[in-house]
Amino acid sequence: MTQHLDSKRLHKPGQGKVLAAVLGLVAALSLGAIGEARAVSPTTATPASADRWSDRPHGFASLAGGTTGGAGGKVVTVTDQASLAEYAGAKEPYIIRVSGSIDVEPFGSDIVVASDKTIVGVGDTGEIVHGELHLNPGTSNVIIRNLTIRDSYVEGDWDGKSTDFDAIQMDTVDHVWIDHNRFTHMGDGLLDIRKDSRYITVSYNQFAHHNKAFGIGWTTNVQTEITIDHNWFTGTKQRNPSADNCAYAHLYNNYVSAQVADADPTWTYGNWSRGRTRMVIENGYYDGVQHPYQADATAELVQRGSILKNVSGRQDAWGTAFEPRDFYDYRLDPAAEVPALVKRFSGPQQRIGTTLHVPADYPTVQAAVDAVPDRNAVPVTIAVAPGTYREKVFVPAGKPNLVLLGTGRDRSDTVIVFDTPAEYGGSTGSATVRIAAHDVTARNLTFSNDFDEAAVELKGEQALAMKTTGDRIVFENTAFLGNQDTLMADSPKLDVINRVYIRDSYIEGDVDFVYGRATTVVERSVIRALSRGSDTNNGYITAASTWTGNPYGFLITRSRIVSDAPDGTYHLGRPWHPGGEPAAVAQVLIRETELPAAIKSSPWTDMGGFSWKDARFAEYRNFGPGAAVTADRPQMSRDEARVHTVADYLRGTDGWAPYARH
Template structure:
């Protein structure tokens, strides 16, 4: 069958996308949190009550009753087993009985290109972000039904030929299957396509996946029969050339809230985006196309109806015509706003830490203690610090401090002997609950002396396993009114502990807004920040922690006198540790062009043994970023430390050079989110 063709392109040997890691599962704006599931021996049946994710069922056409199957629920009715080897994965995936199969390791296919022949009534799910299938994938043959493939990374069967006609090494191939749900996976770098829906496969839903770095993303059809019903929603299809998807003779193809992105300046160029072929009836709505060539095309025989889509920097064909169908006559759904789609998918697509990792969610939730805080006296405490004080020393389990909406002008300190604390706003927005104060370095302390930089923090966290969620932490120190002070460092949030999870919060200030520290120079301090906002102007993300800022917005702010000049990061990383990683995020703000540096090296106390590190990757940079984005600090050259970019986009991005180092693909493969977290999978609780 004819398709739009482009000239042959040379393939990079490997391009690693930032690994999606730990976040509360986000779907259609609703958050669902899981808890940590201790992975047991290989092929071990779960003894505890089934976690919430194990009861999840498909939406879209996979939820429709047909062909003797009522919806898609996978192996929910069978045992849960945990696998870490190819032999065990194949044993359970090919068994006649239903199973929930938790993949808790990297499993390498042997031989390369092997596709496990999955049988009916199976859920194959990655344990958080640890489930990787390398060098092969899955095959669902004729009649196979009720299968869920979820939360996995399937990657790297690529054999060196870009448009590979010899090796049919797909991530997931379906020939005559039905009722299949493919959800929250990261599929990339295979030898042919990423997903093939072939030979009358039907009742398929493909949702919340990342598909990238491949010639062919996603093919549907290859039959003259017009029977396939498929829903494709909330997928981030990035750096793929064709079949995004290509839909051939589909009876009903509902595509909505997808983000198709062709990044400028890379060797992979899109040939076309969504394609309706043959007798396909397609409804394409509320999707976002960035930089795509021929973003939407159709055959003269196909019907393609467009509603509410957005096209940015696209070229070539953008077509529609004919009549389609009403999906709501088959299933219910609510489409997200098109403008929200890139942000939703950058933060929510791909494997989630909250899926595949909970064994006793209901038990653990019941075990957690909740303390309520309300300014109006309707809670147990009227200040956040009073609730922290009420947490027992060395508490063994989670304590949630639920803070009702309001502005709490106070200093909060969580001491090192009070681990497992969550401070969570209960309002509908993270702006509804604010903890704020106005100390700065040099502010007089009660009883004498002055605060230093670290001591100025509005909220100071010294306890491990701390979480903050759905609130704002602010330092509103007035620089203009305090010009007599020698320093204007005014910290909003200071962390000096390990396993800190900051989820959906705002941290705002001016200079030194967010201090990511460790308890001591030789102590590890990991911080994971997701779906959040950071506002500031000078060194406002700084410290020696091993810190990830993922899927967040960094807002640049003018100085107190209205000028635009500043520095985003100032790492003070110890040698042989990882520093600050900013990934999958956005840098913006109402400041002048070319006035902000990405960072500079902070050798705290003049310590020459430090090896500061900032990596910024897969992030959109505004024109505020300088063309030479790194600079020296206090006599230390940034070139002697570790500063780099990888695949950033936007007006502030720039080509690699001596003043702007970029990671190679091989280097980037070792600087993903999971490398920073070093075995820790943050999970909301």
């Protein structure tokens, strides 16, 4: 903002913001029941099923340097064969999102996948039809997830002898993760992992309605290390899987069911440990399977904990094989739960998309934002590991549908901070984070501008932690740290109505530290009004500049305002008319919120020659030592309050209801 206190700037001695000192307070303050402070619970705690969508490989693919796919590369979305082939075969790393169905021509053709690629279906509708993903010898570090690959079957060729049209085929590769895909009705095998391929994990896939499901080997060497877990083999005949000359084959929590009815006494089977394979099977479930698991005399097979139902034929187990936990940790689900778990979680999933990790995949938050496709239509999550990131971040209007997610236990664990004041770039230029895009959500993060206004004498002390000019912006369990102008919720121009929803969060500052013209709801949050050392005027919480045609400006509801300022020295707000604009008529409602003794008995005040009495300021059913009903404190009536709810402020013309998730 460009309008300031007319009086001399006042600072409490030694009041320069020390980030480390305030983060503990931020982590400790939140709001449960109205007026009741509580410790923040672990916001990243997730159900036991969360790791079933993990975007990091487990098992053998996680070893020997791990499998990262296209991490660090640009994110692209493809909808046609030419684009898929171009990016999949490129030398550079790419994260390739397949949107919709891609029909491959000529029928049965290969799409060659080069090293350092992630290919992931968007939502659960990404498909490759009539074609194969092929990894040539020497390919390394590939992730293929969340796709349906189907229908290269040649009618009448049940044994796949006339074609070699697999869903995925790889020869002599390393570090590959095949996860959450659906394979069905292909010309030969569904998945072929061949010729000394190493460090492979195959997890949560569906192999359906086919003769040859999943083969491993075609080599005399004993090198392949492979983890196969939580896959569903249904309506298949053989290779569920067949593992030939694998050094280590670890199968756990797989479900083999509804085997193709076939009188073939040999080539209708479940799992087969062939050649010199060492295989361990744990907690599988076999229902209606002939030869559920078998081993050559030269192989080893250890089985423990599996359930067999309506089975017949061989159930071989001999030798010691190996101990998987000597290589990696893993969690076994009870065998009895496997059918339900695998039916629910295998195959393409709506919630699997692209997650970009900072700093594992990208060194900075801004680098991850830059990697997101322009005009992004499907949510991309930028997962930020615990730490302090001293950088400015800008989410441009052309990169909507983002989730900024701190992955620490508390919001104070992950901090984005910078120290620019408005004098060096204006209020917009001072913002640590700017969000110009629509449909952006931030969770479990702290945003800070730690410019020390007490240490430097400047003409303008605004120093924003956050500025938004997009619509449908959500902040959940976030913190905003600053002094003057901490949080600006705005729009590109006066008569554009954008909406911001802030819940279970923490905001601190002193002068106009919640301000702007966006329709903004602050719910179930803590607002800390910092003392500037004055005995009479320590600052202003809000400075709204709502367009006169917009009935809804700022709503602070079911929250708690706290302050260490002396009693009666803080304003609830003042009306900001940027550039003297008469059509910017502040609207602020503070309702059902605890107010501290620091609040003035006449809490609204004039600004820039505009009277607060001409603005739309009101309270409703506030409480606490700073609450009162006087002639200088307009109170909203019960009837008016019925149409000034969270829903009324945020609904707009599109029915936006972010609060409905809670």
